[in-house]
Amino acid sequence: MAVTLNDRHITAFIKGHELEGMQPLVSAAHTKLHDKTGLGNDFLGWVTLPADYDREEFERIQKAAKKIQSDSDILIVIGIGGSYLGARAVIEMLRSPLYNSLKKDTPDIYFAGNNINPTYLNEILSICEGKDISVNVISKSGTTTEPALAFRVFRDLLEQKYGKEGAKGRIYATTDKARGTLKELADKEGYETFVIPDDVGGRFSVLTPVGLLPIAVSGCDIKALMDGAAAAQNAYANDDLSKNDCYRYAAYRNILHAKGKSVEMLVSYDPAFTMMTEWFKQLFGESEGKDQKGIYPSSATFSTDLHSLGQFIQDGSRVMFETVVDIQKAKQDFFVKDDPENLDGLNFLSNQDMSIINRRALEGTVIAHTEGGTPNLILEMPEPNEYELGWLIYFFEKACAVSGYLLGVNPFDQPGVESYKKNMFALLGKPGYESEKEALLKKLQ
Amino acid sequence: MAVTLNDRHITAFIKGHELEGMQPLVSAAHTKLHDKTGLGNDFLGWVTLPADYDREEFERIQKAAKKIQSDSDILIVIGIGGSYLGARAVIEMLRSPLYNSLKKDTPDIYFAGNNINPTYLNEILSICEGKDISVNVISKSGTTTEPALAFRVFRDLLEQKYGKEGAKGRIYATTDKARGTLKELADKEGYETFVIPDDVGGRFSVLTPVGLLPIAVSGCDIKALMDGAAAAQNAYANDDLSKNDCYRYAAYRNILHAKGKSVEMLVSYDPAFTMMTEWFKQLFGESEGKDQKGIYPSSATFSTDLHSLGQFIQDGSRVMFETVVDIQKAKQDFFVKDDPENLDGLNFLSNQDMSIINRRALEGTVIAHTEGGTPNLILEMPEPNEYELGWLIYFFEKACAVSGYLLGVNPFDQPGVESYKKNMFALLGKPGYESEKEALLKKLQ
Numbered sequence: 089m090a091v092t093l094n095d096r097h098i099t100a101f102i103k104g105h106e107l108e109g110m111q112p113l114v115s116a117a118h119t120k121l122h123d124k125t126g127l128g129n130d131f132l133g134w135v136t137l138p139a140d141y142d143r144e145e146f147e148r149i150q151k152a153a154k155k156i157q158s159d160s161d162i163l164i165v166i167g168i169g170g171s172y173l174g175a176r177a178v179i180e181m182l183r184s185p186l187y188n189s190l191k192k193d194t195p196d197i198y199f200a201g202n203n204i205n206p207t208y209l210n211e212i213l214s215i216c217e218g219k220d221i222s223v224n225v226i227s228k229s230g231t232t233t234e235p236a237l238a239f240r241v242f243r244d245l246l247e248q249k250y251g252k253e254g255a256k257g258r259i260y261a262t263t264d265k266a267r268g269t270l271k272e273l274a275d276k277e278g279y280e281t282f283v284i285p286d287d288v289g290g291r292f293s294v295l296t297p298v299g300l301l302p303i304a305v306s307g308c309d310i311k312a313l314m315d316g317a318a319a320a321q322n323a324y325a326n327d328d329l330s331k332n333d334c335y336r337y338a339a340y341r342n343i344l345h346a347k348g349k350s351v352e353m354l355v356s357y358d359p360a361f362t363m364m365t366e367w368f369k370q371l372f373g374e375s376e377g378k379d380q381k382g383i384y385p386s387s388a389t390f391s392t393d394l395h396s397l398g399q400f401i402q403d404g405s406r407v408m409f410e411t412v413v414d415i416q417k418a419k420q421d422f423f424v425k426d427d428p429e430n431l432d433g434l435n436f437l438s439n440q441d442m443s444i445i446n447r448r449a450l451e452g453t454v455i456a457h458t459e460g461g462t463p464n465l466i467l468e469m470p471e472p473n474e475y476e477l478g479w480l481i482y483f484f485e486k487a488c489a490v491s492g493y494l495l496g497v498n499p500f501d502q503p504g505v506e507s508y509k510k511n512m513f514a515l516l517g518k519p520g521y522e523s524e525k526e527a528l529l530k531k532l533q
Numbered sequence: 534m535a536v537t538l539n540d541r542h543i544t545a546f547i548k549g550h551e552l553e554g555m556q557p558l559v560s561a562a563h564t565k566l567h568d569k570t571g572l573g574n575d576f577l578g579w580v581t582l583p584a585d586y587d588r589e590e591f592e593r594i595q596k597a598a599k600k601i602q603s604d605s606d607i608l609i610v611i612g613i614g615g616s617y618l619g620a621r622a623v624i625e626m627l628r629s630p631l632y633n634s635l636k637k638d639t640p641d642i643y644f645a646g647n648n649i650n651p652t653y654l655n656e657i658l659s660i661c662e663g664k665d666i667s668v669n670v671i672s673k674s675g676t677t678t679e680p681a682l683a684f685r686v687f688r689d690l691l692e693q694k695y696g697k698e699g700a701k702g703r704i705y706a707t708t709d710k711a712r713g714t715l716k717e718l719a720d721k722e723g724y725e726t727f728v729i730p731d732d733v734g735g736r737f738s739v740l741t742p743v744g745l746l747p748i749a750v751s752g753c754d755i756k757a758l759m760d761g762a763a764a765a766q767n768a769y770a771n772d773d774l775s776k777n778d779c780y781r782y783a784a785y786r787n788i789l790h791a792k793g794k795s796v797e798m799l800v801s802y803d804p805a806f807t808m809m810t811e812w813f814k815q816l817f818g819e820s821e822g823k824d825q826k827g828i829y830p831s832s833a834t835f836s837t838d839l840h841s842l843g844q845f846i847q848d849g850s851r852v853m854f855e856t857v858v859d860i861q862k863a864k865q866d867f868f869v870k871d872d873p874e875n876l877d878g879l880n881f882l883s884n885q886d887m888s889i890i891n892r893r894a895l896e897g898t899v900i901a902h903t904e905g906g907t908p909n910l911i912l913e914m915p916e917p918n919e920y921e922l923g924w925l926i927y928f929f930e931k932a933c934a935v936s937g938y939l940l941g942v943n944p945f946d947q948p949g950v951e952s953y954k955k956n957m958f959a960l961l962g963k964p965g966y967e968s969e970k971e972a973l974l975k976k977l978q
Contacts, residue, residue, distance in 0.1 A: 168840045186657075189660055206866045207864040208804050230876070231877050231879070233836075233879065237879060237887070270877075273876050290840075350795060350796075357649070358650050359650060380906070391649050397818045400818040400829065402949030402952050404818070404829065422651035422655055424685075431718050434685070437678070441651065452960050456955075456956050505840065505843050507904075508894070508898040512896075515897050528900060
């Protein structure tokens, strides 16, 4: 089954001819993307990845995952940004946001090296005490501050615990195919390595070994994930807006932006989807947020956040539109029984599955928010499984690329990420940054 | 020590006379708040709560917390919106976002009844298997759908497990002092009850029994929390902008809004603060987001999100400003050792505490974002403890009230939250909603 764009509620805000007006622009963006002649065309490996990925490496990933499942209580995944969000998002969506607390026959998974907070690192270390652990360190260069610092600590821990030889069999490096600090170290020490392709940027890398190894360790079927993405690759290969839901979504969001909507909220009714919204925020925020342009990506999980952000969405500044991911089946349903006393007056809800109530909340909210002036687009995901999620991931990736081209930006670079790093390095006394340091210290006084 | 507003980086965006221009408006808002003559003046109990709270009930909370700690492996907290976010936020901040995974001598705490997702409910139930549990159900009326449904399930579970008499000693109801379904049930069954004051709205209720009981169970010192809030109540009693950091913050955000900034990002460098940003989002979003007005509240946790939203903040649409919570001490520091090989080239970071590196990241980022055109305000919180957090909570509550008055809205109602509920009830066939149902079904076709 396919992820489908339900756009019936958008007609209150966008007329048919507006979509017609976007067709030539979308076609131009489509051509640039598929001819590889647009901005950032060195980073288009993700477009055909679901069909073209390295099968031999894929089998090694599955083998490594089995080994980790058999010899580890905990897998520590070290990475930041695109080397962190995708894996965590998929695991929480397909397994659970409570994955580590649930009884299961796969290892606990903790993410390290995604911040510089010492308390967080100490706590992860305390959780590892007395447990068998493996480490998957994910970094193209091996010199990004956060993961490199964390890897120093966990490499040391594993070598203390298992000896150099034992640690070797428990460290998996996902990195550049030939160059860089981490690749050098891995070759020297004999770690098993997996490749971050040169032509796939971090935020587009969840379907490469970057995401696939941790996801496989959690017990997900990564083959089905790739199959779903491949089906999406196939489904969205044509530039006709009337037939391409992915491009129509890209067109709608740019139309809404041109009408003055500056915030997009990605919304679901499943707490398991919350980290997927974080992945979405990086994908779109980093791809579009440049040259002083872009729709600001935000998120919410309903009905939880209807009791926090709901008031604003219903009746606050009319700056936003919503994209609702409608996951149409529950992983585990729950039958609501009658309460003979009915003190709370909720028996009108009983004798049915709770998922039905959640669905009515979605429907009622879409209508309420639309009538309040917040445009709603709905992405229907038929089931919460690997295949559909792979499809959805590809949907967002391609929509993001086309959307970025419609905005006139390079969707595949992130020059602004360097600014804070340069300042941080200078303040920390990195050799070569001496002159900047003094100027910065003055600004802090 | 006091939470302090560091506004030295805002001078690039706001001149001194602009603050002068705000003084009479702030004074007017202050007067309305303290005279209780402004919009929503039935809900001002939080203003003097830190000094005036019920000491006898406070002792009962501490006693109940001790009992739960002694007889329960797990506390289930049932509530939504303000009856959920405050407690969870404080526990994650002062204990840990990994609280349930850490070794400790206080019960695990899980939050239920904050969504209608059946998978989530099933998972919480599976975690409870074989464990001793207590339940704190928090609802003013007892008829809010999400918590009422969850309470039906957990009440049933406890009565099955411990018998009616045993369950009675493990259920704590935080509710209205006299009226409502939950109060009636609690009186009938003999549950211990705590009071949600009539003049304190949900999003302002974290320092009432709503937040205090779960927070106390987690092992936090709730007396110190109240003391910090009381100190803040005292510190922000004067309307002079030059001396009142809380009001100055309220003035700055309204000035920035008038200059076209439509999004505020609340930022910290501590993953433990992440749920506090969710609490902030409800507080400000629900208070200001009405009458088609309001600054949209968003959030990020750095350095994690510098690798996702950082690009947008640095160089995307110039729609936002940042408020950075600078927690100036780490709960547990981590000494970064030299690596003799220095393959990753990070030895310029070593031989110092990791908290210093995190601090340089904050300083470098504030300068980079400011120079990129995103205004930055900094709230300095000297230590991550109960006293300072109580202070910070009061700071935000009072800043929010004054800010709402400056915007001309009633900061204490939330009429928009009803819209989706009405639709949902109609779609679910609630008696009395028959006529709406048909119209809604047509809109969904």
